[in-house]
Amino acid sequence: MGARDTICALASGPPPSAIAIIRVSGPAVGEIGAAFLAAGLPEPKRATLTYIHDAEGAQIDQGLALYARGPHSYTGEDTLELYLHGGPAVIGHALRALTSLPGVRLAEPGEFTRRAFEAGKLDLTEAEGVADIIEAETVAQKAQALRQLGGGLTQIYDAWREELTGALALIEVMIDFPDEGDVPLDTLRPILLELDKVIAEIETALGDRGVGERIRDGFRIAIIGPPNAGKSSILNRLARREAAIVTDIAGTTRDVVEVRLILGGQVVWIADTAGLRETEDVVEAEGVRRARRAAAEADLRIHVIDGAAPSPPPGPVETQDIVVFNKADQRPAILAPDGALPVSATSGEGIETLESRIAAFVSQRASSVEAPVITRARHREKLLAGLASLTAARAALISDMGAELAAEDVRMALRQLSSVIGRVDVEDVLGAVFSKFCIGK
Ligand SMILES: Nc1nc2c(ncn2[C@@H]2O[C@H](COP(=O)(O)OP(=O)(O)O)[C@@H](O)[C@H]2O)c(=O)[nH]1
Ligand SMILES: [Mg+2]
Known part of the structure; x- marks a missing residue:
């Protein structure tokens, strides 16, 4: 096997940006400094203003160059960072010039950190943290x-x-x-x-209780209840958009529709589900099966009672769960069972309270484990x-x-x-x- 490839990539966000950072790591860094930088390879760890040109001598840009000599670098190899003007023409020209040298190619996703891992600079959990x-x-x-x-x-x-x-x-x-x-x-x-x-x-x-994974990936909340209770309407209210289809036909929602929100400082996935009922329709029956699974896997369930036709929640209600009495615009809230929160997806009444209940639950759950392992x-x-x-x-x-x-x-x-x-x-x-x-x- 020959020497290791030198890798390069745009490390900053998509152009145009004020400044683009191009990162280079590998054995060709010295050669790149000598060939492309008017000031030559700078002193290690010393930002140096220089003109940068390609192999034919055509100017690419003027910018800062920062060199770190391996093993005293992120990857453990010689690395060079170029701080250029963040336009697409500059970035394109710079990357084309760099990769025109033999042994220099564009980096794969995560390849700089992978090299850092291989050099023993980071272990795998630290790399995951990056x-x-x-x-x-x-x-x-x-x-x-x-x-x-x-x-x-x-x-x-x-x-x-x-x-x-x-x-x-x-x-x-x-x-x-x-x-x-x-x-x-x-x-x-x-x-x-x-x-x-x-x-x-x-x-x-x-x-x-999966707190660390939930903080990272999002808490799971399922809206469940009988058909036509207004589950999809409540999801749309929470999402502030028409994420799920709402009709007065029972059995409209057949798949789990998920919306991602930030509530209580946490990422929260709210799932609207098919109404729980016995059905002959194969597609709807699969929807009901998925609804039950979403309910079982959720950290918190919102049980929706249809105010127009109240019936007790069909699934088990756990202590943290929220029971809402929907269509409060049509029915006096006094009819809501004890502890149920009167809401109206149509008028918006009670939705803010529902949001703050969800927020309180996730922030309390997230802080219930001090430092998840x-x-x-x-x-x-x-x-x-x-x-x-x-x-x-x-x-x-x-x-x-x-x-x-x-x-x-x-x-x-x-x-x-x-x-x-x-x-x-x-x-x-x-x-x-x-x-x-x-x-x-
Ligand atoms: N009056 C009133 N109607 C509602 C309310 N929420 C939903 N609906 C209506 O109830 C029907 C069923 O709503 P939908 O959200 O599709 O219920 P889902 O089957 O539980 O998802 C639709 O015609 C909605 O417009 C509400 O708060 N008040
Ligand atoms: Mg629905």
């Missing part, structure tokens, strides 16, 4: 991403790995010096204490597998099934935890993680 902070829309998402890219998760996993490595060493001593007869409790106790501590911490992390499904999967291995190790130890088995289980758990931070089994996850990045990062 992607998340770029995508962050709410302050809560940003705070979570910032904590993650600053090594907040790395520390937790490192501590677990250290404790398990210690426990493993003690188990291996048991294997090397088997006692005649039963293992004395003195030998077992410190190992069990160590395992129990990690088991308890992982269980706490898993028992977070799990921010992606990937983390949850590995932690569940790790927990299963540790539980098996514990069982093997106390039931005398043999220290060898227990050691194997602890090794397995270590592997699961290490794969979250990208220390082992990385190849299968790297593509998935970095392809979701934007180009230039």
